[in-house]
Amino acid sequence: MRIDTAERLDRFRAEVRAFIAEYNPGPKRHTGVRAPEPELVEPIRGFTRALFDAGYLGADWPERYGGRAGHDPREAFVVAEEIARAGTWGPIGAGPPLAAPALITFGTPEQRAHYLPRIRSAEHIWCQLFSEPGAGSDLAGLSTRAVRDGDHWRVSGQKVWTTNGHHADVGYLLARTDPDAPKHAGISAFILDMSTPGVDVRPLREITGTSDFNEVFLDDVHIPAANLIGRLHDGWRVANSSLLHERSGVAAGSVELVRHLDDLLALGPTDPATTGRIATAVLVSDAMSKAVQSHILAGTEDAADAAAVKIFFSETNLALAEAGLALQGPGGLAAEGDPEATADGWWQDAFLYARAYTIAGGATEVLKNVIAERALRMPREPR
Ligand SMILES: Cc1cc2nc3c(=O)[nH]c(=O)nc-3n(C[C@H](O)[C@H](O)[C@H](O)COP(=O)(O)OP(=O)(O)OC[C@H]3O[C@@H](n4cnc5c(N)ncnc54)[C@H](O)[C@@H]3O)c2cc1C
Incomplete structure (x- = not known):
């Protein structure tokens, strides 16, 4: 029997999309890696637990800790993309992306037995x-x-x-x-x-x-x-090994950009040169993300891949937020809560936050060093 994997993945995506529509903890008010309002923490715990219970998160964990044999590694990217596309909260904190891989690889049996189920149930953030x-x-x-x-x-x-x-x-x-x-x-x-x-x-x-x-x-x-x-x-090795596992951002970022590009175009008449340039950058960012996902899946990823995606995403995101703000003219000064603010100040917040993305998870200049030294084999900077 021939199994059409593209069709199967499309079905999986539709299933995840419907699941998110049903169980999501509500819209995410601000863009970025943000902290929820206190009243949202419990709903986010519930949603995280539901994602693990449904096998949409943690499928790549060893089976004895709740992973699923024969899972398709592309599914993790689909889930990250669909959460971003829905504009809702995903799991918060360092448990699923960082602590879980560290404990699975380096933890004692007692640590795994105690902490991994509590990451899955989101009892622990x-x-x-x-x-x-x-x-x-x-x-x-x-x-x-x-x-x-x-x-x-x-x-x-x-x-x-x-x-x-x-x-x-x-x-x-x-x-x-x-x-x-x-x-x-x-x-x-x-x-x-x-x-x-x-x-x-x-x-x-x-x-x-x-x-x-x-x-x-x-x-x-x-x-x-x-x-x-x-x-x-041996903490340096433990930390670096878990940071290597954190790859869902590669998938989620470009989906967010595409969503916000639509919002930008909906803001009204724009300067075509600017929007054309940004739209091109958004599409390139999306293509880079897809290329790197396939490198990761094929095991052909190199040191430049995640770094280049991150740099391109964060710079495009900054340009997009700047354009959204500029389009509002003097109204761009009105912030969240001000009746004059467009989209209740969403663009103002996105503009002020955008530089954080160029620092968090590796500053742009440092990632350029990574690309130069580790991928292009250029001389190392003096240390
Ligand atoms: C939104 C956000 C969330 C974060 N969340 C967490 C978190 O939850 N937990 C956590 O532990 N950390 C977190 N961080 C910290 C993040 O990892 C650091 O901010 C980042 O590693 C940069 O370190 P720094 O802020 O000390 O800047 P610095 O390292 O002091 O850098 C300052 C400037 O110098 C440049 N620079 C530094 N070294 C070089 C070099 N060798 N060559 C060229 N230029 C260089 C940088 O690019 C930057 O422009 C977060 C950061 C942000 C922005």
Whole structure:
């Protein structure tokens, strides 16, 4: 019997689209990697649980942790695209994209048994406690210290940019466990219960007026020794391995751009040169995303792929938001809540947020270095 995979995938897409239409937790008011209003957190937990229960998320996990044998890896891209197309909330936090792969690859049997079901049920929302005021692009320069004391670690330091930290139950933490080792070799990864005494989460209010990320202060926080992920001082490898798993953004970003291009065109008469240029960039971004998805599926991905998609997406997104704002003339100054604001200030928020996309998940300049050094084999920048 011949199985038409394209037709099967189309059927899967229709099924996912109908599922999202039925169970989604409501429209996402702002674009970007944002934190929901508190009242949306429970509906988002419910939707996340439903996506896992239906096998739309976590199909690639080992079967004993709820994965599905013989799953089609393209389905994960379809699900990410359909959530983006619907303009609704997907799962929030670092649990499904980062902590789960880290635990599956490096976790102890006890850690997997305890935490993986709670990621699937969304009982636990995780945050990513990597970046610090002095360590972002140069993440290996982090200085939060973990010192062993009997059967636990005592951790002190400061994290920043912690998206959804104020909603998180658990943190995926990197801390320095050997200050004398070369910087990449002295880091370990930990599971942190965010309700532990000494954890102080302070939301930052951003230029958008919303609070999507936080500062997290750690003051002599006790973490059980059993919460070390992977081997001691091997946190750099644990973190990099889990970051490699985070690929759904490759699919979701370009779908968002296509949706917002339609919104831009609906705003009214525009300068054809500008909209033509942006529309072309949106279509190129979508084509790049599809090409990289097929490289990932074929195992032929190279170091430039995800970096180039991310750069092109974030720059196109910025141009799109700028055009949407400019089209409103002086009205572009009216923000959300102002009756004069077009689409209740959606474009203003998108414009103010757009630069964050050029920084989060790897700043444009740093990704250009990745492309130059790792893909084009150009001389390394002096370090
Ligand atoms: C919206 C958002 C959400 C985030 N969420 C999280 C989160 O949940 N958890 C978390 O741990 N982190 C998070 N981050 C942090 C993110 O990973 C860092 O912002 C990013 O790695 C850049 O680090 P930095 O902000 O310290 O900037 P820096 O590294 O200080 O960079 C500042 C500038 O210098 C440039 N630069 C730096 N190094 C080089 C170089 N070698 N060559 C050329 N130019 C260079 C950069 O491109 C940038 O323009 C988030 C960031 C954003 C914007």
